[in-house]
Structures are given as structure tokens and as C-alpha cells.
Amino acid sequence: MAGIVAVLRSLWVSYWRMVKRPGNLTAGHQGALFIIVGLILFKYVQFLRLSALDLGRGSTRRLEVLLGAIFVIWMFPLVGDTQFGALRRSTYLPFSSHQLYVIRLLSPFVALRSWVIAGASAGMFYWLHYTSQPAAALVAIVLFVTFSYFSGLAAADLSATAVGRRCLVILLILASLGVTADAALTGHGVMVEMRRVRLLLPPHLVGRILVGERVVGSLALLAVFTSVAWALSTLATKTSLQGEPLRGSRARTGRGLPILPGKFAGLVAKDLRHFQRLPDLYFGLLVVIVSALYLISAPDPSVQVLWPILILYFASNVMAPFNFFGADDAVGFDRYMLMPLTGKMIILSKNIACLLLVAVQTVPLVCLVVWRMGWLMGFLSLIEVGGMMFCYMSWGNWISISHPRRIHFHRFASEGPLPEILLGVVFGSLPGVLGVAVAVKENNSFSSLIWQMTLIFIASFVIYLGSLSRFGKAMEQRRESIKAALS
Amino acid sequence: MPLAIETRGLTRKYGRLTAVQTLDLQVNAGTIFGFLGPNGSGKSTTVKMLTSLLKPTAGVVLINGLDIRTHALEVKQMIGVLPEDLALFDYLSIWEHLLMVGPIYGLSRDETARRAEQLLRFLDLWQTRHTLVNQASYGMKKKCSLGMALMHNPQILFLDEPFEGIDPVSSRNIKDLLMRLSANGVTVFLTSHILEVVEKLVQSFAIIVRGEIVSRHDVVELTNSGVTLEEVFFRHVSHNSGAELFWLE
Numbered sequence: 001m002a003g004i005v006a007v008l009r010s011l012w013v014s015y016w017r018m019v020k021r022p023g024n025l026t027a028g029h030q031g032a033l034f035i036i037v038g039l040i041l042f043k044y045v046q047f048l049r050l051s052a053l054d055l056g057r058g059s060t061r062r063l064e065v066l067l068g069a070i071f072v073i074w075m076f077p078l079v080g081d082t083q084f085g086a087l088r089r090s091t092y093l094p095f096s097s098h099q100l101y102v103i104r105l106l107s108p109f110v111a112l113r114s115w116v117i118a119g120a121s122a123g124m125f126y127w128l129h130y131t132s133q134p135a136a137a138l139v140a141i142v143l144f145v146t147f148s149y150f151s152g153l154a155a156a157d158l159s160a161t162a163v164g165r166r167c168l169v170i171l172l173i174l175a176s177l178g179v180t181a182d183a184a185l186t187g188h189g190v191m192v193e194m195r196r197v198r199l200l201l202p203p204h205l206v207g208r209i210l211v212g213e214r215v216v217g218s219l220a221l222l223a224v225f226t227s228v229a230w231a232l233s234t235l236a237t238k239t240s241l242q243g244e245p246l247r248g249s250r251a252r253t254g255r256g257l258p259i260l261p262g263k264f265a266g267l268v269a270k271d272l273r274h275f276q277r278l279p280d281l282y283f284g285l286l287v288v289i290v291s292a293l294y295l296i297s298a299p300d301p302s303v304q305v306l307w308p309i310l311i312l313y314f315a316s317n318v319m320a321p322f323n324f325f326g327a328d329d330a331v332g333f334d335r336y337m338l339m340p341l342t343g344k345m346i347i348l349s350k351n352i353a354c355l356l357l358v359a360v361q362t363v364p365l366v367c368l369v370v371w372r373m374g375w376l377m378g379f380l381s382l383i384e385v386g387g388m389m390f391c392y393m394s395w396g397n398w399i400s401i402s403h404p405r406r407i408h409f410h411r412f413a414s415e416g417p418l419p420e421i422l423l424g425v426v427f428g429s430l431p432g433v434l435g436v437a438v439a440v441k442e443n444n445s446f447s448s449l450i451w452q453m454t455l456i457f458i459a460s461f462v463i464y465l466g467s468l469s470r471f472g473k474a475m476e477q478r479r480e481s482i483k484a485a486l487s
Numbered sequence: 488m489p490l491a492i493e494t495r496g497l498t499r500k501y502g503r504l505t506a507v508q509t510l511d512l513q514v515n516a517g518t519i520f521g522f523l524g525p526n527g528s529g530k531s532t533t534v535k536m537l538t539s540l541l542k543p544t545a546g547v548v549l550i551n552g553l554d555i556r557t558h559a560l561e562v563k564q565m566i567g568v569l570p571e572d573l574a575l576f577d578y579l580s581i582w583e584h585l586l587m588v589g590p591i592y593g594l595s596r597d598e599t600a601r602r603a604e605q606l607l608r609f610l611d612l613w614q615t616r617h618t619l620v621n622q623a624s625y626g627m628k629k630k631c632s633l634g635m636a637l638m639h640n641p642q643i644l645f646l647d648e649p650f651e652g653i654d655p656v657s658s659r660n661i662k663d664l665l666m667r668l669s670a671n672g673v674t675v676f677l678t679s680h681i682l683e684v685v686e687k688l689v690q691s692f693a694i695i696v697r698g699e700i701v702s703r704h705d706v707v708e709l710t711n712s713g714v715t716l717e718e719v720f721f722r723h724v725s726h727n728s729g730a731e732l733f734w735l736e
Contacts, residue, residue, distance in 0.1 A: 266587025334574035
């Protein structure tokens with residue numbers, strides 16, 4: 001027990017030292033961050049109250065959305081937990097696998113965000129006033145939060161090993177195939193099938209318990225889900241702590257660097273490999289898949305639907321352009337400084353890598369647009385993507401050198417200076433929003449649409465060139481502070 | 488003899504701590520220079536300032552007569568560096584690291600591949616060239632970083648602890664190579680804790696303690712006077728007998 005406490009205490013000290021490192025409470029706009037978190041919590045409380053009122057009317061839809069959000073939110077401190085690396089390096093200490101699991105279980109609570117989420121989760125007890133089955137509801141909420149926590153833990157530890165990541169992907173594919181196959185066999189649509197699946201999901205089970213429907217059965221099912229999540233998390237933690245997590249990566253990627261032309265080819269290819277290991281970027285891929293499905297299946301696809309989805313695509317991919325040096329860490333950053341490259345060249349190599357990442361995902365979409373809507377719309381969609389790309393990279397060039405932070409592979413990196421990221425999303429989306437605005441404008445001829453879109457694109461490109469020049473120089477001046485932030 | 492490396496009043500401070508204090512150093516072109524000192528004495532900080540990894544708080548660094556602040560790119564083009572932390576990317580293989588740096592120094596793709604193969608064979612890394620750096624041993628990483636430093640045939644080599652963690656065969660090969668390079672006019676600036684190796688390899692050396700140079704010598708003159716490098720070193724660097732660790736006995 002003393003050993004576990006000692007490890008947790010050292011993790012605690014290390015975390016808070018890292019938090020306090022800027023030595024200034026105003027660093028990273030923490031005031032603005034508190035305001036934003038406060039606003040989110042305020043909206044959460046409002047939503048909590050509305051869902052409680054819904055309960056009185058027997059409706060659980062809003063409540064289920066909230067539970068789903070709580071489930072997803074728990075993933076972030078766990079899958080983004082960087083303390084796990086330190087824990088893995090400590091396996092030489094005389095701890096049993098049971099003790100290591102206890103440390104793993106408690107270590108996310110070293111970070112403040114876990115406490116905020118735990119507090120928000122505790123807010124769900126408010127529903128107890130509005131339910132006819134308070135005791136069962138209490139158990140259901142506790143089981144649900146525990147289930148969410150264990151699931152996050154299992155996902156985090158599975159994603160820490162090559163084998164685990166493959167298992168997760170296979171599981172996801174099998175689940176999708178199962179739903180699709182069942183839909184095809186029963187003759188129902190995919191959406192109907194998804195609704196049927198929803199009936200078995202823990203948020204729906206909690207909802208049923210809160211409105212007093214099939215309480216015992218739902219509680220039993222919820223308990224089974226929680227037990228399975230717990231078993232999976234112990235297995236995943238044990239495997240990831242004892243296994244050789246990178247064995248799979250060696251065979252797969254040691255020879256697979258894409259052959260690219262030019263002086264920066266190696267640097268660009270290296271960044272592309274880094275991007276592959278950032279789970280955040282797979283949200284973008286998900287948006288691309290949804291867009292592709294829309295373009296393929298919609299009877300009459302339109303850019304008024306597609307372009308807003310593209311705006312969402314860029315918003316979900318911000319971790320690539322908004323923290324260009326994060327994946328290099330301080331040691332890798334030194335290599336940049338040793339090579340005969342100016343700051344502008346280094347940033348350009350990062351930008352090319354980001355451009356390639358986006359191109360790989362969006363060019364197939366543009367091809368689909370050409371197929372379904374013709375060359376002109378394909379061209380305009382390309383301009384729409386290009387405009388947003390340049391604006392995102394312009395903002396990213398600034399934020400990458402002004403607020404760099406270390407990214408850990410296979411961990412969510414969606415933290416950072418929230419106000420700057422939100423403003424960046426607004427700025428980056430601007431060409432996209434303007435594009436949608438001119439596309440939906442009535443009485444707008446094709447020629448004027450092309451003109452307006454081209455103008456938006458050129459403006460974005462000019463802004464980008466300015467940012468490349470300005471922040472390339474700034475990077476050289478700020479190199480020591482960037483390195484310190486990455487170490 | 489022209490100076491390859493020259494510093495004037497080189498100083499680096501971290502807050503109140505002065506890591507390097509008004510360092511004046513001259514290294515002749517085509518020689519091997521040893522820069523010695525205990526842990527935390529300022530060796531690596533000095534190497535970082537000489538290779539533009541760290542900005543000096545004060546003072547000037549001249550590499551082949553060029554001020555590193557105003558001619559950073561030209562200087563980086565002519566130097567090769569084996570840094571303290573090796574500066575490698577975890578998710579690139581040894582082979583990919585060498586292929587990455589060649590074009591940056593202006594080498595063609597074919598020339599890069601040719602040199603990379605020859606270097607890796609020489610460093611005994613050819614068989615394991617596809618190992619990702621995060622799975623390589625410390626010695627393999629060090630040899631990879633050394634290969635990257637040599638790739639563009641630099642005029643000046645900065646090597647921070649080149650023999651630490653290296654197997655005896657490779658260590659011997661590297662020593663021979665450094666002597667050959669020096670004979671061909673390449674200047675080598677190295678730090679090391681292995682005093683016997685330094686004594687056999689370098690032509691001159693300096694000892695730095697708490698950020699200040701406390702001694703500098705020419706090895707030939709030292710040998711003629713009948714004093715060893717080790718004796719000079721321990722004259723300036725105190726050592727602890729460990730008497731208080733009686734509980735280990």
C-alpha cells in the first residue's frame with residue numbers, strides 16, 4: 001500500500017509541477033479557459049435540468065444524449081493520459097500486476113480534468129429527485145460512470161499496444177459489418193438497425209431504469225456491461241504493461257516511409273508517420289467516410305450539405321496544423337536546429353506534410369463530387385478545401401510556435417490553449433463558411449460563384465504566405481522556448 | 488595554423504545559474520580537441536552553443552571565421568554534430584534517418600543512399616538498419632546519430648561523448664576514423680569521460696569545471712613532461728571516497 005501511495009504521490013507532484021511550470025497564472029490564457037469551462041458547465045447544468053424535466057414526461061432522449069456525452073468525455077482523460085508512460089517505465093519496481101492495475105486505475109485522478117469530469121458525472125445524481133426508483137437509479141448511475149471509466153481505461157491501454165489497436169479496429173469493423181449485414185438480412189435500413197442497437201446501449205438502459213421500465217433486467221444488463229468493461233480493462237492494462245507494445249510497429253513501418261521528392265522529403269514523410277499515430281486525426285477520417293457515404297447514397301447530393309461537412313472535417317483535424325512540433329518532442333526538435341534549414345523551411349516542411357494528409361483524405365471526396373455533381377462543383381469543392389487548408393495552416397503556424405506542447409503517440413492530444421484553438425477553428429473555417437454563403441445565395445450565377453470562390457481562395461493563400469514568412473522568422477527566435485515546452 | 492573554432496567571452500546563464508562563464512577557446516583546424524570535465528561542468532552546454540542549439544547569453548562563437556549568429560546556415564552546412572541527446576526521431580528507422588539528412592545537405596538521392604549504406608556497414612548497423620529508433624539500443628542510436636553527422640563530409644565535427652555506450656569494436660573503428668579525418672584536415676571537437684581514449688586520440692585538451700576552463704594542455708608537451716592526462720584531470724576535479732556508504736559493505 002505504501003508503495004502505491006508513493007508512486008501516486010510522485011505522479012501527483014510531477015503533474016502539478018508541470019501545470020505550474022509557466023510560473024504565471026495568466027500563461028496560456030488560463031482565465032479565458034476557466035470562463036469557457038465555466039460556460040460549458042453552465043450549459044451542462046441547464047441540460048441536466050431539462051433532461052430531468054423530460055424524465056417527468058417519460059422521455060429519455062435528452063438524458064441519453066447527455067449520458068453518451070459523459071461516456072465520450074471520460075475517454076479523453078484516459079486515452080489522453082500521459083502518466084501511463086511513466087507507469088510503464090516503472091514496471092521494474094516490486095509491484096504485483098494487481099498493484100500495478102490499482103495504480104493505473106487511480107493515476108488519471110492525478111490530473112485536474114478527471115476531477116472536473118467526475119464532478120460533472122456526480123451531477124447526474126440530480127435526476128434522483130425526478131425518478132420513481134431512486135435506489136435503482138442511484139445504482140444505475142454509479143454503474144454507468146464505472147462502465148464509462150473502465151471502458152476508457154480499456155480503450156486507452158488497448159491503444160497503447162500494436163495488437164490492441166488492431167483488436168480495436170477489427171472490433172469496430174465487425175460491429176459495422178454486423179449492423180449492415182443485419183440490416184440487409186432483415187430488410188430494415190441502416191438507421192432502423194442503429195435504433196435497434198441503441199436499445200441495448202448503456203445510456204438507454206439507464207434511461208429505462210430512471211423512468212421505471214424493466215428496471216431489474218436493465219440493471220442486470222448494465223452490471224454485465226460494467227463487469228465486461230472491468231475485465232477488459234484489467235486484461236488490457238496487464239497486456240500493455242507486460243507486453244512489447246512496439247513489436248508490431250517495427251515490422252509494419254520500419255521500411256514503409258513513402259518515397260517523396262525534394263529536399264524536405266524525409267522530414268515530410270516523418271511527419272506523415274507521426275500523424276498516423278495521433279488518434280485525434282481519425283475523427284477527420286470518420287467525417288470523410290460519412291461525407292463519402294452521403295455522396296454515394298444521396299439521390300441528389302448538394303454542396304450546401306457537403307461543404308458544411310467539410311468545415312466539420314477541418315474542425316476535427318485541428319491537432320495536425322495547430323501543433324506542428326508536438327510530435328517531434330524536444331529531442332527531435334534539436335535535429336531541426338542542427339540541420340541547415342531556416343525557420344521558414346522547417347515550417348514549410350510541416351505544412352507540406354499537413355497538406356498531404358488532408359489531400360489524401362479529401363481528394364477522393366472531390367473525385368466523388370466530380371462523379372455525382374460534375375467538374376465545376378468538383379473544382380469549387382477543391383477551392384473550398386484549399387481555402388480552409390491555407391487559413392488553418394496560417395493560424396497553425398502561429399499557434400504551433402506560440403503554444404507548442406508535447407503530443408504523446410496513441411493518446412488523444414486534444415488539449416491545449418482552448419481560446420486560441422477555438423478562435424483558430426473560427427478563422428480556419430471562415431473561407432468555408434463564406435463559400436457556403438455564396439453557394440446558397442439566391443440569384444448567384446455560376447460565373448460569379450466561381451469568381452467569389454476564387455477570390456476567397458486567393459485571399460487565404462496570401463494570408464498563408466504572410467504567415468509562413470512571419471512565423472518562420474519567429475520560430476528561429478523562439479526555438480529555445482519551443483524546445484522547453486516540448487521537453 | 489588557422490582557427491576552426493574560436494569563442495570569445497562565451498557565457499550561458501539559466502536564471503541565476505551560470506552554466507558557462509566567459510569561455511575563451513581556440514581550436515586549430517585539422518586537429519582533434521578534447522573538452523573534458525565532470526558531470527554538470529558545462530561541457531554539453533558549450534557544445535550546444537558552438538553548434539547553435541543554444542543561444543549564448545553573451546560572447547561570440549566563430550566557426551571557420553564565421554560568426555554563428557549571423558551565418559547560422561553556412562556554419563550548419565560545414566559542421567557535423569553528435570549531440571548529447573542524439574536528436575533522433577523515435578518513429579524513423581536508422582536507415583530512414585540517414586536518407587532524411589542527405590538531401591537537406593544537398594546530396595542527390597543516389598549519393599545519399601550510397602553514403603548511407605557505406606556508413607552503416609562501417610558502423611556495423613547495416614543488418615539492423617530497419618530498426619525503429621525507439622527500439623534500438625543506446626549504442627545503435629549513438630552510431631546512427633554519428634552516421635548522420637558524417638553523412639555530408641563536414642569540415643568540423645562536434646562529438647558529445649562519442650564512445651559512451653559503444654561496443655569495443657565500433658569504438659576502435661570510430662577512433663581510427665577520427666584520426667583519418669583529422670589527418671585529412673577535418674577538425675574534431677569531442678567531449679568524453681573516458682580519459683585513456685582521449686589521451687590517445689587528441690592533440691590538445693581543456694578541462695572545464697563549474698563553467699570555467701581551469702586547465703588547457705597540449706598532449707605532446709604533457710607527455711614530454713611525464714604527466715598523464717588523468718593526473719591533470721584529478722588535480723582539478725575532486726573525488727569522493729564514498730566512506731559514508733559503509734552500509735553497502
